[in-house]
Amino acid sequence: MKLKLITIVFLIATGILSAQSDENMNTYQKIVKQTDEIYDNLVKIRRDLHMNPEISKQEKRTSKIVAEYLKGLGLEVKINIGGNGIVGILKGGKKGRKIAWRADMDAIKTDEPDPVTFIKSKNVGIRHICGHDVHTTIGLGIATILSQQKEDLEGTVYFIFQPAEETFTGAKDMIKDGLFDIIKPDEIYGLHIGPETSGMINFKANELFAYQRTLEVKFKPSANENELENFMTNILKGYARNPLKGSPWDIINNISDPKIGITSKETIYKDYFFLDGTKLYKDQGTTFFSASFFETNIENTHSIPLEIKKQILNSKFRDSFISIRYSRAYATPINDPELTNIAKQTISSFYNEEMFKPLYGQVPYSGEDFIFYQQKVPGVFFFLGGSNTEKGINSMPHSPNFAVDEKTIKYGVQCFASLIFERTSNK
Known part of the structure; x- marks a missing residue:
């Protein structure tokens, strides 16, 4: 200056x-x-x-x-x-x-x-x-x-x-x-x-904000990666409630809407879970499934990995399962x-x-x-x-x-x- x-x-x-x-x-x-x-x-x-x-x-x-x-x-x-x-x-x-x-x-x-x-x-x-x-x-x-x-x-x-x-x-x-x-x-x-x-x-x-989490699930090499990806994606979709729909900009651009925006008592921006993207990839011979989501209830972020682990261990992929954790978490x-x-x-x-x-x-x-x-x-x-x-x-x-x-x-x-x-x- x-x-x-x-x-x-x-x-x-x-x-x-x-x-x-x-x-x-x-x-x-x-x-x-x-x-x-x-x-x-x-x-x-x-x-x-x-x-x-x-x-x-x-x-x-x-x-x-x-x-x-x-x-x-x-x-x-x-x-x-x-x-x-x-x-x-x-x-x-x-x-x-x-x-x-x-x-x-x-x-x-x-x-x-x-x-x-x-x-x-x-x-x-x-x-x-x-x-x-x-x-x-x-x-x-x-x-x-x-x-x-x-x-x-x-x-x-x-x-x-x-x-x-x-x-x-x-x-x-x-x-x-x-x-x-x-x-x-x-x-x-x-x-x-x-x-x-x-x-x-x-x-x-x-x-003020939803809890943003990126979940990382590690598997041994799978014979059918498409089937594994579909299985994991469907599990996470099962958590969806009051989902906000559209692209990120579609979702965020409605935030000031007088009828459904965040200053309205009828807002769509409360009590929700929605996926922000999933992917399956390999690194050094290990298969990883990654998923990002937004959740308004902190207690659910604690329980989701435990519940997903139970579903995996009760599935055909239990012998391939290695670990599950959050790789990224924004407060x-x-x-x-x-x-x-x-x-x-x-x-x-x-x-x-x-x-x-x-x-x-x-x-x-x-x-x-x-x-x-x-x-x-x-x-x-x-x-x-x-x-x-x-x-x-x-x-x-x-x-x-x-x-x-x-x-x-x-x-x-x-x-x-x-x-x-x-x-x-x-x-």
């Missing part, structure tokens, strides 16, 4: 607001006003990050920008945690709770052209197609706003800027490298851009029910109620390593909509034409700076 931009942002962040105009404002009104004042600079930062994306474990430029920005706000800054991870520590003027906010920073490899040409990626084959540039910018915006509220802030806020979320390793790397020796949060919060209307905030207690964030309810009540008290909606199902085809923080500290993970149909902007993560309405940055900063300010309170 150019020194000029850092200087402008620093002056805005530390500038003296008009005391007379703020006297009659409540905290949320002040936060809205202050966010409006820094919004243009946040957009510049987001566009800079978007034009200079970095893949997992290579976020050095992004990490440096984040660290310099936080230091400019006067925060205590820790660098190189779990690789390129950054932590900013903001201590309020009064005692209170310790709250953590997490934002991820990495981009992904893709050859799909960027639909937003005015902020086109300079790094060929790499794009922010999942919105982490927006996540990082919102995190910096929240830090700016809360630093302006420092004297009235009760407690401490930890800002975690995480690398390598796309590889599902960044959170674990930061924790392994002593993250929770550096910070001692009582609660943790975070968000991900979703496909809903810009500014729409979605929440849900417990699981899902699990939102603390009590904190989710508290967050709902808190946000509803100041945010547009029509733009704050619960989810009634679990999202397929995705995952988030935010769960690894939640295993240490209770927390809540939100979805923040970034689409704008009038402008032709579709913020479905990882879709080829992914883009974000930049006003979403303003909504995210206003809402979650207010939530964190309230959660640090001892009241």
